[in-house]
Amino acid sequence: MNVVACVKVVPDDQDLTVSPDYTLDFDRARPSISTYDLNAVEEGVRLVEDNGGSLKVLTVGDSSIDDSKLKKNILSRGADDLLMVADEDMKAMDAHQTACALKAALAKIDSYDLILCGDGSADLYAQQVGAQLGQLLGIPVINCVSKITVENGAVIAERTLEHEVEILEIPMPAVISVTSDINLPRIAGMKQILAAGKKPAVVLRATDLEYAALATIEVLETLAPKETDRKHIIIEGDSDEAIAAFIANVAKVI
Amino acid sequence: MDFGLSEEQELLFENLADLVEREWDEEAYNDCYYNKHCYPRDFIMKLQEAGFTMLGVPEEFGGTPVDTVTMVMFAKELARMTGASLPCASNAISIDDILSFGSPEQQRIVLDYVAQNGSAPFALGFSEPQAGSDSSGILTTATRKDGKVYISGHKTMVTDADTSPYLLCITKNLEEPVAFKAMSMWLVPMDAPGVRLEPLHKIGLRTSGFHEVYLENVELPESSLLGVEGAGFMQLMKNFEIERLMLVAIGVGMAEAAFEEVARYANYREQFGKPLGQFQLIQEKITDMAIKLENMKNIIFKTAWEKDNGRSVQIGSALAKRYCAMASFEVLDEAMQIMGGMGYTEESRISRMWLDARHLRIAGGTDEIMVHIAGRAILKNYK
Numbered sequence: 001m002n003v004v005a006c007v008k009v010v011p012d013d014q015d016l017t018v019s020p021d022y023t024l025d026f027d028r029a030r031p032s033i034s035t036y037d038l039n040a041v042e043e044g045v046r047l048v049e050d051n052g053g054s055l056k057v058l059t060v061g062d063s064s065i066d067d068s069k070l071k072k073n074i075l076s077r078g079a080d081d082l083l084m085v086a087d088e089d090m091k092a093m094d095a096h097q098t099a100c101a102l103k104a105a106l107a108k109i110d111s112y113d114l115i116l117c118g119d120g121s122a123d124l125y126a127q128q129v130g131a132q133l134g135q136l137l138g139i140p141v142i143n144c145v146s147k148i149t150v151e152n153g154a155v156i157a158e159r160t161l162e163h164e165v166e167i168l169e170i171p172m173p174a175v176i177s178v179t180s181d182i183n184l185p186r187i188a189g190m191k192q193i194l195a196a197g198k199k200p201a202v203v204l205r206a207t208d209l210e211y212a213a214l215a216t217i218e219v220l221e222t223l224a225p226k227e228t229d230r231k232h233i234i235i236e237g238d239s240d241e242a243i244a245a246f247i248a249n250v251a252k253v254i
Numbered sequence: 255m256d257f258g259l260s261e262e263q264e265l266l267f268e269n270l271a272d273l274v275e276r277e278w279d280e281e282a283y284n285d286c287y288y289n290k291h292c293y294p295r296d297f298i299m300k301l302q303e304a305g306f307t308m309l310g311v312p313e314e315f316g317g318t319p320v321d322t323v324t325m326v327m328f329a330k331e332l333a334r335m336t337g338a339s340l341p342c343a344s345n346a347i348s349i350d351d352i353l354s355f356g357s358p359e360q361q362r363i364v365l366d367y368v369a370q371n372g373s374a375p376f377a378l379g380f381s382e383p384q385a386g387s388d389s390s391g392i393l394t395t396a397t398r399k400d401g402k403v404y405i406s407g408h409k410t411m412v413t414d415a416d417t418s419p420y421l422l423c424i425t426k427n428l429e430e431p432v433a434f435k436a437m438s439m440w441l442v443p444m445d446a447p448g449v450r451l452e453p454l455h456k457i458g459l460r461t462s463g464f465h466e467v468y469l470e471n472v473e474l475p476e477s478s479l480l481g482v483e484g485a486g487f488m489q490l491m492k493n494f495e496i497e498r499l500m501l502v503a504i505g506v507g508m509a510e511a512a513f514e515e516v517a518r519y520a521n522y523r524e525q526f527g528k529p530l531g532q533f534q535l536i537q538e539k540i541t542d543m544a545i546k547l548e549n550m551k552n553i554i555f556k557t558a559w560e561k562d563n564g565r566s567v568q569i570g571s572a573l574a575k576r577y578c579a580m581a582s583f584e585v586l587d588e589a590m591q592i593m594g595g596m597g598y599t600e601e602s603r604i605s606r607m608w609l610d611a612r613h614l615r616i617a618g619g620t621d622e623i624m625v626h627i628a629g630r631a632i633l634k635n636y637k
Contacts, residue, residue, distance in 0.1 A: 068261060069261040069264060069265065072262070073265055073268075076269075184276075187269050187270075187272055187273045187276075187300075187303075187304040188265065188269045189269070189304045189305030189306060189318065190262070190266050190305060190309055190318040190320060190324075191318040192305075193262050193265045193266055193269070194262060197262070
């Protein structure tokens with residue numbers, strides 16, 4: 001089976017800094033794989049190991065994602081090849097634009113049986129792209145999937161819901177968003193890292209795709225919360241009065 | 255000069271950091287160290303699964319060949335991230351003698367064991383009570399009778415003798431006057447009749463055993479010989495320069511771990527109404543520790559680079575070994591000083607690293623032997 005794992009490239013959150021005016025400074029943040037998408041890649045690797053076929057990683061984003069180290073990082077996780085669409089016109093896309101861009105990029109792929117997405121992106125976490133992509137492609141789409149097996153050409157997917165586990169059989173091709181606990185993404189060793197540099201990675205521009213989607217949201221500003229000094233209010237004991245005073249203080253903050 | 259890492263090296267250390275964050279259990283390691291005196295097997299097997307214990311081993315043996323710089327950096331980083339002395343980063347060097355000189359059967363034994371345990375299957379039996387730094391003075395012999403070989407002697411300070419299935423035993427032909435032509439290597443099964451262990455109790459490195467090994471007419475087949483008879487010393491010395499770099503790289507990594515910990519500590523620990531770091535006496539310590547760390551990293555990485563570029567590291571490796579063994583301990587000692595009383599307890603990993611790093615001034619050639627190697631060689635260059 002041919003699996004496509006969709007991956008979002010986000011700024012490495014460990015390198016983000018807050019400027020004095022509370023805006024976020026991305027200058028030192030290198031592009032990295034959105035954490036939850038590593039589960040989608042790992043599940044793709046596992047499905048291909050169990051069922052044969054190949055795993056392609058697909059990513060779309062601005063031109064900064066066309067980064068040599070990032071491509072090696074993605075390919076060291078077990079995928080066979082990478083299709084990347086990197087273009088400044090695709091900067092800061094919303095979920096709908098992303099789903100449209102992924103659909104247009106998928107048109108460049110000969111065939112696929114299963115498209116895997118992560119639970120949500122590490123930066124926006126809207127959890128929309130998988131659902132919208134399935135809708136745009138007109139194929140079955142489900143999310144919250146915590147187990148996938150393939151039987152007789154169909155996918156058996158387990159969805160862990162609040163009070164029950166739902167087991168669904170769906171035909172392929174399909175889009176599935178996996179939960180972050182579906183697997184533990186493997187650590188890439190030096191062998192995989194060295195091999196990643198030799199795997200095929202195709203990079204396209206927006207003009208290579210049949211893609212046009214207007215932004216549906218406008219971001220006015222993104223600010224870090226203002227920090228306040230510690231108040232050093234100490235309430236002694238566990239009496240009802242002390243607990244009431246504690247709750248009253250917490251309520252003031254909230 | 256380029257002091258940057260390659261993309262591959264950056265990814266290697268990022269993945270190692272992910273693995274350490276995910277799998278390193280400080281409490282479990284302390285239990286191994288202080289109570290059970292055992293190898294941290296669970297963690298080592300995670301390194302093994304990711305292929306990290308086979309870094310530097312040739313591809314035909316299932317490893318991932320990398321240059322010396324990467325190997326030395328990896329050993330340093332593993333020690334920095336864990337704050338522990340884990341010799342498995344040096345497996346490639348440990349098993350290279352077997353892979354280079356061993357029979358296919360001996361190679362298979364080693365590779366199977368590393369795959370299942372993440373460590374080499376043998377303890378090195380070289381030092382003897384009368385032959386420490388003066389290694390040419392060993393007296394263990396191999397004699398032949400009726401097609402069999404019989405090993406007799408007394409090895410001491412043998413690391414992992416109790417957990418290794420084999421002893422890589424160095425014997426000497428007492429009739430050969432030239433010491434480096436007199437030695438041979440044998441793979442002696444630890445469970446062979448005539449092998450007896452007596453424990454020694456180290457003050458540090460407590461996850462591995464340390465033993466006297468008595469060998470009394472231990473019968474072996476001829477196939478137990480490793481490599482060429484009489485070439486044992488030369489075989490053993492094949493990688494000794496890199497071995498020394500890898501050894502002290504662990505010390506540099508532990509010193510860096512302690513440095514990072516106490517630098518943070520100095521920023522929040524308050525005495526006399528202000529953070530320790532605001533006292534100039536503490537700033538001086540932090541500054542001198544940073545200088546030593548820079549010097550240590552520079553000398554080990556540069557020596558590794560020289561090795562990769564085909565230059566002689568005879569002097570460089572001895573300088574690096576001597577300097578880093580001393581300086582890493584000095585940094586750890588100052589880290590303990592900044593931590594104060596808590597640094598002297600088992601609650602702090604600094605005391606554990608302090609105990610571990612002290613051995614570097616003795617093992618793999620003492621500080622004084624490094625002078626013996628480097629001093630003569632340097633002066634010879636100016637004759």
